[in-house]
Amino acid sequence: MFNILLQSHSGSWAILVLLLVISYFAPKQKISLMIQRLFYLIMLGTGIGMLFILGFPLIYVLKGILAIVLIGVMEMIVGRKKRGESTKMLWVACIVLILVIISIGYNWI
8 A cells, every 4th residue: 555655646746846847837727737736635645645654754744844835835936927926936945845855755864
């Protein structure tokens, strides 16, 4: 069961990053943003499932909190792009958060 959750979780992260780029460069359309939000739910559900199986280790709880912050940053990037505001600092925060989350997920940290 853990392997199924792990593969779904890591796959949803990869798709989320791709959907973020699509939503950023095509702000007029709405379907990629809706699919992106669906994958947020998939990613959160599989992550919480893995936390239950592992017994809530502190490092993975921290990873989950950072992931929720990353979801907020992704939403702010798309929202600011639609309003025509600057997104440079949000992109920096997004990339740093993604690198930290991936590092925790693959036990590099």
